[in-house]
Amino acid sequence: MQYIVASDIFGKTAHLSHFTRQLQGASTMVDPYQGQLQAVMSEQQQYDVFMTKCGHDHYHKKLNIIVSRIAKPTTIIGFSAGELPHGEVKLQ
Numbered sequence: 615m616q617y618i619v620a621s622d623i624f625g626k627t628a629h630l631s632h633f634t635r636q637l638q639g640a641s642t643m644v645d646p647y648q649g650q651l652q653a654v655m656s657e658q659q660q661y662d663v664f665m666t667k668c669g670h671d672h673y674h675k676k677l678n679i680i681v682s683r684i685a686k687p688t689t690i691i692g693f694s695a696g697e698l699p700h701g702e703v704k705l706q
Contacts, residue, residue, distance in 0.1 A: 615689060620677055621645040622693035623664040625652040630693075644680055646673045 617637045621630055625645040634643050643649070646668035652660070664673075681690070 615639040616686060617641040618680060618684075618688055618690045619643045620690065620692040623657075623660050625664075626650065627652055627654070642680075644677060646676075 616639055617634075619630070619634050619637075619641060621627075621643065623646065624630075625647040626643060626649055628651070630643065631651075634641050646664055652663075655663075
């Protein structure tokens with residue numbers, strides 16, 4: 615089984631990295647910060663960083679590109695990065 619783990623606004627953290635390593639099979643982590651480990655900060659501070667460095671629209675596009683390239687059975691595990699318009703991510 616293949617897994618895609620999509621982070622929330624906190625991005626790649628030590629805890630999320632540990633979780634991803636526990637999955638049986640190939641796994642890919644997707645985050646808003648190009649895979650850079652994020653320092654722990656308050657939710658408001660992290661939200662400000664998220665909006666400055668990525669934002670909802672850019673992260674949404676990034677995830678859509680990754681999902682559109684899926685060629686075999688894949689489990690997607692997503693953590694909240696804000697509400698997206700219903701129906702925007704289309705799986706085939």
